Amino acid sequence: MAGSFTDDNGIGIEDKAPARLDLVWDTAGISVFVTLFQEGLLLEGQSGATIREVLCRRHGLSDDYLDGRVNTIFLDGKAVDNVDSARIHQGCTLALSASMPGLAGAVLRKAGFFSGMRNTITHSPDAPSAPGKEVLFTLKLFNMLLGQVGPLFLASGVIIGSDRLTAFMLERTEAFWKGCRGILLDGVQLTEGEFVPRLRHDQEGLIRLRVVGRS
Amino acid sequence: MDKILRIDMGAEGGPKATVAPIGNYAGLGGRGLTSAIVSKEVPPTCHPLGEDNKLVIAPGMLSGTTAAMSGRISVGCKSPLTGGIKEANAGGQAAQCLARLGYAAIVLEGKPKTDDTYKVLINSDGVQITVDNSLKMLGNYATIDKIKEQYGDKVACISIGPAGEMKLGAASVACTDMEMRPTRHAGRGGVGAVMGAKRVKAIVIDDSGCKMRSPKDPEKFKDACKRWVDGLKTHPVTSQGLPLFGTNVLTNVINEAGGYPTHNFSMGRFPGHQSISGETQAARETERGGSATHGCHRGCIIQCSGIYNDKDGNYLTKQPEYETVWAHGGNCGIDDLDVIAQLDRLDDDFGLDTIEMGATIGVAMEAGVAKFGDGQAAINLVKEVGQGTPLGRILGSGAAVTGKVFGVERVPVVKGQAMPAYDPRAVQGIGVTYATSPMGADHTSGYAVAQNIMKVGGDVDPQSPEGQTALSRELQITTAAVDSTGMCLFVAFAAMDQPDTFQALIDIINSFYGLSLTGDDVAALGKSILKNEREFNLAAGFSKADDRLPPFMKKQALSPHNIVFKVKDEDLDSVFNW
Structure with a gap:
């Protein structure tokens, strides 16, 4: 994977291949992992792909779910009304939420009746473009979406900074660790006792993280 | 709900209660009634804390019925904060109890001639107004404890804390919730100061023996109520988002939109948002044995509130709402939910509007009174308000006054009232x-x-x-x-x-x-x-x-x-x- 992620100028952003970390955790543990999406996790996509293309065609979200349940969307902080005309690019941030309460919730809603009230932060449709280079973008999930689709993205794989994952793991309680069912780092099976020291030892670079649940 | 209780606090010989038919105000409830009475009966140029102002407390048109979600109560007056008309409303049990007793409104009028503190009891036998100076300057929680000792825990209570008694512009009127805690506040505009000016510390409402209000057409009403509940239980916001995460579900979303006022409205995003989000808050409440799903009054099926316990699992406060978490949180650079919960508890106890107080502390922080992000300093400032120190009285008078006193240009108010948690430059x-x-x-x-x-x-x-x-x-x-x-x-x-x-x-x-x-x-x-x-x-x-x-x-x-x-x-x- 070395050098496979590039910015729009074709410059590699990761010279070293990300480590591969596969975790198997109990269901309660998965609900803790998904909270990482509040700050965002990196996903791969093709530059110029629409939100629908990258989420549904690339990462397996259903069209029905995107259209029916993902009702508040931001691309680089701008409210999106059309998932078929907003396109991702290297380094962008895509945030997804369900419908939100209050006037602000109504105003920010995707293609909602009140969208005119936030026209200064509405995302303008991007011009169509041919599928481009492989890029990384940040995916944020909020509220109901954390539990509903967070596990899907975790199971298919996300990318996270090693330092951030280390900090996350160090903050976990004993109860969380009891949910551990398996740790595989770059193909090597580790115990819980071996895992965190390994993470702390190498806090630079990115980790390709997969987390799957097992009861 | 066909009668209005008027209490003349300045009557000769002491406060006098009269009950009269609703008359020309028939058909009105809640804000419609408070604003009608204030606009018709209060001289617009009167002093808000003077004898000519009136405090009107009115349940909604559907309060006291079996209709779900009908438990809001409106409190209206001329506002000491804005100088204009005010209606602030709250949940809790008071609206349902007052409506079942048949009152469309309570109107507190006049001004007592002494500095005694009064307590009002309203039940099916009538109205009692008594002096109870043992309540003077008590916090709302201690006040309710004393009320419970005397009247039990099945009554509802409307009360003010020390901020109301000090007649501060940020003072709220508290209503008790289902657990008889003073957690539901008509917060905005200093309505608590007007109640304090009338020297009424607490209004106890005992609806024991009263039935639900009866509809004119019971069958159609029952059918409509069923459709109403079905609709609320179907919609994802009212059936999932609010019950699971409360109103604080908005933190992450408003922050992402760049409309989350941060550090006294100087930025649109708060780096610590995920630490104080509704998602994080709900998880913590559950983990500590509290609850992320709780109603503020009987008949609430959305259940957007919750119970926030401290680190030892003891009740600290109700689930702080989005506005509170923002005001005391991101707006002041504070990313610690425990600090925010303590501030919420102090606000409820002293009887303060959490929005006004958070905005005020943000202005004070900009002035250098404390540093952004210093949670303990924020707690100390709110305690100054409760203690009535000179600094506390300035802060308790709201963001506009505090901005003037400390020479701050960026003061987020309109008509003297602090802006809530959505920056209008973004939305x-x-x-x-x-x-x-x-x-x-x-x-x-x-x-x-x-x-x-x-x-x-x-x-x-x-x-x-x-x-x-x-x-x-x-x-x-x-x-x-x-x-x-x-x-x-x-x-x-x-x-x-x-x-x-x-x-x-x-x-x-x-x-x-x-x-x-x-x-x-x-x-x-x-x-x-x-x-x-x-x-x-x-x-x-x-x-x-x-x-x-x-x-x-x-x-x-x-x-x-x-x-x-x-x-x-x-x-x-x-x-x-x-």
Whole structure:
């Protein structure tokens, strides 16, 4: 994977291949992992792909779910009304939420009746473009979406900074660790006792993280 | 609900209660009734803390019935914070109990001639007004403990804390919740100060022996209530988002939009948002044995509140709402939910509006009184308010006063009232309502209820340049009407998205009162309320110049979008042209 992620100028952003970390955790543990999406996790996509293309065609979200349940969307902080005309690019941030309460919730809603009230932060449709280079973008999930689709993205794989994952793991309680069912780092099976020291030892670079649940 | 209780606190020989038929105010409830009485009976130029002001407490039109979500109570007066008319509303048990006793309103009038502290008991036997100086300067929690000792825990209580007794501009009126805790506040505009000026510390409402109010057409009412509940339980916001995460579910979303006022409205995003989000808060409440899903009154099926326990698992406060978490959190640079919960508890106990206090501390932090992010300093500042120190009295008088005292330019107020948790530079349509509402900056004055269904004032292209003001106009009209029903505003989403649910609400009103209201009638009610309120403010000395956001909103660009408030003054002046 070395050098496979590039910015729009074709410059590699990761010279070293990300480590591969596969975790198997109990269901309660998965609900803790998904909270990482509040700050965002990196996903791969093709530059110029629409939100629908990258989420549904690339990462397996259903069209029905995107259209029916993902009702508040931001691309680089701008409210999106059309998932078929907003396109991702290297380094962008895509945030997804369900419908939100209050006037602000109504105003920010995707293609909602009140969208005119936030026209200064509405995302303008991007011009169509041919599928481009492989890029990384940040995916944020909020509220109901954390539990509903967070596990899907975790199971298919996300990318996270090693330092951030280390900090996350160090903050976990004993109860969380009891949910551990398996740790595989770059193909090597580790115990819980071996895992965190390994993470702390190498806090630079990115980790390709997969987390799957097992009861 | 066909009678009004008036208590003349300044009567010769001591406070005197009279009960009279509702008369010309028939058909009104909640905000419609408070604003009608204030606009008709209170001299607009009177001193808000003087004998001529009146404090009107009115349950909604549907309060005391079996209709779900009908437990809001309105508190109205001339505001000591804004100098204009005020309606603030709250949940809790008071509305249901008062309505079942048959009262459409309590009106506190006059001013006592002594400095005694009074307690009022209202039950099916009548009204008792007694001196109880043992309650003087007690916090709301201690006050309720004493009330429980005397009257048990089945009553509802409306009370004020020390802030109300000190007649501070940020003082709230507290209502007890289902657990008889003083956690539900009519917070805005200093209504607690007016209650304090009347020297009424607590109003105990005992509805034992009273039945639910009876509808004119029980079968239609029952059917409409069922459709109403079905609609609320179907919609994802009212059945999932709010019950699971509470109103604080908005933190991450508003932050992502770049509209989350941070460090006294100097930025639109707060780096610590995920530490204080509704998602994080709900997880912590559950983990500590509290609850992330809880109602504020019986008959609530949305259950947007919760129970926040401390680290040892003991009750600390109810789940702080989004506005509170923002005001005391991101706005002050504080990313610790435990600190925010402590501040919420202190506000509830002292009887303070959490929005006003958070905004005020933000202004004080900008002035250098404390550092942004210093949670302990924020706690100490609120304690100063409760203790009534000179600094505390300044802070307790609100953001506008604090800004003047400390020479701060960036003071986020309209008509003297602090702005809530949505920066109008990012969401400009909300700024129109902040600027023009008769209440001062208020996020609940223009709620998205059912404009797309009702089309109040005709078809409006919401995307057009004039759409901002047109939508704000419609939002304010419909919100004023809903505020009269006693319905919680959180029903709005289900009513907005599901025409059948909106119709069920209309059918509930019609079947209960034997009416045949249409959407146009609802709009007419909203317009008449706003007309009363606008006329009061004009007579009190307000002008177009008061319908403006503070100047920094037009000059200081908000990150990350780097935008200023762009709506033109002439457009703001057109909001009430109907």
